[in-house]
Amino acid sequence: xxxxxxxxxxxxxRLVAVRENVAIARDTYRLxxxxxxxxxxxxxxxxxxIRPAAEGADDPLLGRPFALYDVTTDAAGAPTAVDVVYLxxxxxxxxxxQRRPGEQLSVWGPLGNGFGPPPxxxxxxxxxxxxxxxFLALGRWWLGKMSYGLQSKGLDPPCPGSAxxxxxxxxxxxxxxxxxxxLLAGVNDFRQVGIDVEIATDDGSAxxxxxxxxxxxxxxxxxERPARIVGCGPSSMLAALxxxxxxxxxPCEVSLENHMACxxxxxxxxxxxxxxxxxxxxxxxxxxxxxxxxxxxVEWPASASPH
Amino acid sequence: xxxLRVTLGRLQLKNPVLVASGTxxxxxxxxxxxxxxxxxxxxxxxxxxxxxAGNPTPRTVETSSGMLNAIGLDNDxxxxxxxxxxxxxxxxxxxxIANIAGEDEDQFVAMAELLGQEPGLAAxxxxxxxxxxxxGLDLGLDAQAVGRLVRxxxxxxxxxxxxxxxxxxxxxxxxxxxxxxxxxxxxxxxNTIKGMAVDWQRRRPxxxxxxxGLSGPAIKPVALRMxxxxxxxxxxxxxxxxxxxxxxxxxxxxMVAGASAIQVGTATFYNPPASENLLDxxxxxxxxxxxxxxxxxxxxxxxxxxxxQPD
Ligand SMILES: Cc1cc2nc3c(=O)[nH]c(=O)nc-3n(C[C@H](O)[C@H](O)[C@H](O)COP(=O)(O)OP(=O)(O)OC[C@H]3O[C@@H](n4cnc5c(N)ncnc54)[C@H](O)[C@@H]3O)c2cc1C
Ligand SMILES: Cc1cc2nc3c(=O)[nH]c(=O)nc-3n(C[C@H](O)[C@H](O)[C@H](O)COP(=O)(O)O)c2cc1C
Ligand code: FES
Numbered sequence: 001x002x003x004x005x006x007x008x009x010x011x012x013x014r015l016v017a018v019r020e021n022v023a024i025a026r027d028t029y030r031l032x033x034x035x036x037x038x039x040x041x042x043x044x045x046x047x048x049x050i051r052p053a054a055e056g057a058d059d060p061l062l063g064r065p066f067a068l069y070d071v072t073t074d075a076a077g078a079p080t081a082v083d084v085v086y087l088x089x090x091x092x093x094x095x096x097x098q099r100r101p102g103e104q105l106s107v108w109g110p111l112g113n114g115f116g117p118p119p120x121x122x123x124x125x126x127x128x129x130x131x132x133x134x135f136l137a138l139g140r141w142w143l144g145k146m147s148y149g150l151q152s153k154g155l156d157p158p159c160p161g162s163a164x165x166x167x168x169x170x171x172x173x174x175x176x177x178x179x180x181x182x183l184l185a186g187v188n189d190f191r192q193v194g195i196d197v198e199i200a201t202d203d204g205s206a207x208x209x210x211x212x213x214x215x216x217x218x219x220x221x222x223x224e225r226p227a228r229i230v231g232c233g234p235s236s237m238l239a240a241l242x243x244x245x246x247x248x249x250x251p252c253e254v255s256l257e258n259h260m261a262c263x264x265x266x267x268x269x270x271x272x273x274x275x276x277x278x279x280x281x282x283x284x285x286x287x288x289x290x291x292x293x294x295x296x297x298v299e300w301p302a303s304a305s306p307h
Numbered sequence: 308x309x310x311l312r313v314t315l316g317r318l319q320l321k322n323p324v325l326v327a328s329g330t331x332x333x334x335x336x337x338x339x340x341x342x343x344x345x346x347x348x349x350x351x352x353x354x355x356x357x358x359x360a361g362n363p364t365p366r367t368v369e370t371s372s373g374m375l376n377a378i379g380l381d382n383d384x385x386x387x388x389x390x391x392x393x394x395x396x397x398x399x400x401x402x403x404i405a406n407i408a409g410e411d412e413d414q415f416v417a418m419a420e421l422l423g424q425e426p427g428l429a430a431x432x433x434x435x436x437x438x439x440x441x442x443g444l445d446l447g448l449d450a451q452a453v454g455r456l457v458r459x460x461x462x463x464x465x466x467x468x469x470x471x472x473x474x475x476x477x478x479x480x481x482x483x484x485x486x487x488x489x490x491x492x493x494x495x496x497x498n499t500i501k502g503m504a505v506d507w508q509r510r511r512p513x514x515x516x517x518x519x520g521l522s523g524p525a526i527k528p529v530a531l532r533m534x535x536x537x538x539x540x541x542x543x544x545x546x547x548x549x550x551x552x553x554x555x556x557x558x559x560x561x562m563v564a565g566a567s568a569i570q571v572g573t574a575t576f577y578n579p580p581a582s583e584n585l586l587d588x589x590x591x592x593x594x595x596x597x598x599x600x601x602x603x604x605x606x607x608x609x610x611x612x613x614x615x616q617p618d
Contacts, residue, residue, distance in 0.1 A: 011339045013579045051577055058372040058524040062577050091369075108340070108579055261367045261374060262576040265336035267329075268352075268378050269367040283360055283381060288336070 010041050011264060013108040015055065018099050019081055025185035027088040028130070029097055032072065032081050033107060039071045039079030041110050043149040044137035045255060045292045048082065048109030049263035052095035055104060063108065064092040065260045065287070067134040067232075069186075071148060085185055087130040110149075111263045112291050115253070118142035121227030122171040124219070125195075126241055128212055128233025129183070132176050134255050135232070136186065139195040144168030146193075169227065173198065177212025177237075181205035213240045220248060228253070231295065239300035252295040258286040273299035309593040310600035313347070313567050315545035316492025318430045318467040320402055320568060322347040323601060324558070324586045327549050327572035328406035328432065328471075329353060329378065330522075333392045334399060340579035344400030345586060347568060351392060353406045353434045356414040358384035363515040368504045373525030373551075374573060375502050377516035380408060385418050393425055402429035404469065412446070412456050416463045423464035431466050433457070436473025436498040447473040447482070447498075454485035461490050469547065471495035474526075474533055483537040483544065493545035495570065496537060497530045523573040527551030531564055538565020538606055553581055555588035565606040 020032040031050075038048060049063035066084040074080050088094050099105060115138055123142060125135040140146040174190050177200040184206060190197050199207030200215050208215055216229070225248070231241040232255040245252040258270040264287060271283035272290070275297050284290075311322035328350045331337055343349060361381025368375050382388070385407075396403045405422050409415035419431055435447035435456065446452050453470060461468055470486040472479060474497040483494050499520025504513040512518070530550025538546055545568075548561030553574035561569050574581040589601075598604055 013340060060369060061372055061374060061523055061573075062369050106578065259365050259367070261369075261376075262579075264332075264340070264579060266332035267367065267376070267576055268332075268361065268381050269364070269376070271361070271364060271366070271381065 011109060011111055012037070013106065014038075015104045016107055018101050018103050018105060020101060021097070021099055024085065026182040028085065028183065028185040029088070030069070030083055030085045030186075031096065031099075032083050033105065034080070035082050035107065036078070036080050038107065038109055039073075039082050041149055042068050042071065042082065043110065043114035044068060044141050045114035045134055046110040046112045047263070047291060048084070048107050048111060049260075050084070050096065051106040052092045052099070055106065060092045060095055062092075062261050063106070063263060064096070065111070065257075065263050067255070067291075068110075068137050069133050070137050070140070070189075071146075085130070085133050087183075087185075108263065111287060113289065115141075115230070115292055118144070118167065118169045119227040119251070120167050121169060122173070122224075123169045123228045123230065124216065124224075124226045125172065125174045126212055126216055126229065126231040126233070126237075127174060127176045128231075128237035129178060130185070131231070131233030131237075131255075131257070132174065132186065132190075133232070135174055135195070135230070136189055136193065138230070139172045139174070139190065140193045142169040143172055143194055171196070173226075175200070175212050175215040177201070177215075177233075179203065211237070211240070213237065213244055216241070217244055220244070226250060230255070232257070235301070238295070238298075242295040242298065242300060245295065253292055254295045254298065255291045256286050256293065256298070257291070260287055263287050275299055309590055309598060310602075311347075311590065312600075313602055313605075315469075315547065315567050316467055318402070318469075318492055318545075320347040320429075322586060322589075323562065323566075323568035324582055324589065325404070325547065325568055325570045326350060326575060326582050327570035328434065329376075330572040330575050333395075334403075335392075335395050337575070337579070341583045345583055346401050347586075348402030348404055348429060349396075349399060350404045350406050350432060350570065351388075351396065352382060353380050353408045354382055354385050354388045354418065355380055355408050356385055356410070356418055358382065358387065365513060365515055367519070368513045370502070370504060370521065370523075371525060373521050373523035374576075375504055375514060375519035375521055376499065377514045377519035379516065385421060389421065389425065393427070397427035403427060404430045404432050406432040406434050406471070408434040412452075412459060415456055416459050419460045419464035419466075419468075423466055428466055430469055430492065431460070431464060432469040432471050432495060433460060434471050434498070436471060436475070445473060445475070448476055450481040450485040453482050454489040457486050457489035457491045467492040469493045469495055471498055473498050474529060475501050479533045480536055480540045483541055487541050487544045491544075493547055493567070494537065495547040495549055496533050496566075497526070497550050500526055500529060522551070524551040524553065527557065531560060534561055534566050535564040535608065542606065553578070553585070555585050555592050558585060558589055559592065559604070562601070562605050563608040565608070567602070567605050
C-alpha cells in the first residue's frame, strides 16, 4: 500500500492500441488494450480511465472509468494486455464501441485502492448489472490462480498461478443479477476460473426471478456464513446489500461506481459520504480512497434511487 | 534555446505555463503524471477560511466540448492547508500560488495575512468569482468591491497579488481597471461561465446545485475575447489567460492576445500530462518560429478593423 493515499502508485497516461473490441452480450463489449505497463501494475478492484474520443477531438471530452476485468499474459506468463468489459449507456460508451483494433486510445491508470489479500474461507461476490466486472480478476486472485501487480512487488515477470506465499480463499461464488438474460456477460469466464455463478433476472428469463440480493438472503437464511461478501452495482443495490448483511457480522466490502471526471483525485466530482473512525461523516473521493470501501463505512442515502 | 521567462508585476516565472486552481487537486495528486518542477507554477485548489463540505453530487456533468461543475469549494480550510498541504507544496520545485476565497472581505484579508507569513509561496490568487458558492451578490461582480479587496489584501500581505475575475459580467473591463488601480500584480481571466444542464424527462437540472460553471474547450472563444478586451484597455496590466487551453497553439493565441502567462485547467482532467506536454510543444513551436523570447510575442495581436478616421 502507498504511504500517501493521495499518490496512486505508478499511475500514468499513455496512448495504447486497441487489440480487440468485441460484443459479448447485448450492448456489452470486451475491450482488450495493448498495455504491458498497466497490465503489470494493476490490481483487482483498481480501475483505469479510458478516453473514448480520438486524439485531438474534444467530444466526448472526458475519460470514463472502467474496472479491471482481467489481465492477459503471453506464453511466458508476462502480462501484455488489459481487458475491460463495458455496457453502452451513453455518449462515451457508445463512442468507445465504435473503436476498432489498431486504433489508439488514451488511458490512465492504475487508479484507486483495489481489494486487499484473500480472506481464508469461502467468499461471495454480489453483482448488479455491469457490476460483475471486478470479480473475474478478484476471483482468480483470491482463489490462488493468478497473481497481479507483481511488478510493484519486484517479482517480474510473474507467472500465472504462482503462489506469492499468501493463502487463498476456499471457494468463490458470484451472485449475478441483470434485468434480462441477454445482458449476462462473461458467465463462462467466471465458471472457467472456478467461480460458481448463480443468476437472477428481473424478468425471470434466466435463473431466479427477482433481485440478486434475494439470492444472498436465501443463503444467509440457510446458515451460510462466508468469510467475506463483496458487492458491486447500482447504489440502490449496494445499499440493500449493506442493510442485508449488517446483522450477520460478516465483513462486507463494496466497489462504488460514482460519477467521475478525472479519476485521479484532482476534480472532487466523485465524493461519497464516508463514516470516519471518529464517528463524523466526511465526503471522500471514490477515485483515490475507493472505489472499494467497507459497506459499513458508507453513509447510504435514506432511499437510494436507482441510476 | 528560447527564453521562456515571464514577469507579471512583482511575480517572475520560469515559463508561462501554470495550472488552474481546482483542476490540479492539491498538486500531490499530479506528481505521477507531470514533472511538477518543469511547470512555470502550480495553483492548488481554492482554500477558504473555514472547512467547507461543498455541494452534494452530481457535482460535474460533461457538455459539448466542455463540462459544468458545482463542486462548491469543498476544502478543509486555511489551517489544514497550512499544516497539511503547504509543507508538501514547498517541495515541488516551482512557484506555488495559493488561491483563496473568503465569504467576505475580512476573511480574504485574514487568509492573505496568514499566507504572507508563510515561506515558500510565490503569490496569492484571489478567487473573487465562484459561481456556485455565493449566497447573494458575488463580490467579483462589483468593480468597487474588487478594488477595495485588492487594496486591503495588498496592505496585509507582502506577496504578489493576482485577482481572478469572473466572466459573468456584462463588461469585464471596469473590474480589471479597478483591480489594476488597486495595485494587483496581475489578473487571471477567466473563471467558469455560469451554465446549466437539464434532464427534461425528470424535469430536473442535472447538477445537484442546479447551475454550475462551464469550462473546457467550449469557453475558449469567450476567454480570448475577454483577455483581448482587458489587454487593449490596460496594456500595462499583466494578464493570465485561462479557458479551454489544452495545447501550445491555444496558449499562443492567448499570449498574442495579451496574456503574459496561461493556466491549463479542464485539459488536465482528460489528459493528465496536458500542462507538461503543452510546455514541450510551446518550446518547439517558438523555436520553429524563430522567437527568441516568449515575452516578445505577448500582446502582439493587431485588429483587423480599419480604424475610423475622425473628421
Ligand atoms: C470505478 C468505476 C468502475 C467502473 N467500471 C465499469 C465497468 O467495468 N464496466 C462498465 O460498463 N461501466 C463501469 N463503470 C461505469 C462507467 O464508467 C459509466 O457507465 C460510463 O462512464 C458512462 O459513460 P457514458 O458517456 O456512456 O454515459 P453518460 O452519457 O455519461 O451517462 C449515461 C448514463 O449513465 C450514468 N452514468 C454516468 N457515469 C456513470 C458512472 N460512473 N457510474 C454509473 N453510472 C453512470 C449517467 O447518470 C446516465 O444515466 C465504472 C465506474 C466507476 C466509477
Ligand atoms: C472542477 C473544477 C473546479 C474548479 N475549482 C476552482 C477553484 O476551486 N477555484 C478557482 O479559482 N477556480 C476553479 N475552477 C475554475 C478553473 O480554475 C478555470 O478558471 C476554469 O475551469 C476555466 O479554465 P479551463 O477551461 O481550462 O478549465 C474550477 C474548474 C473546474 C472545472
Ligand atoms: S474523479 Fe476527479 S477527484 Fe475523483
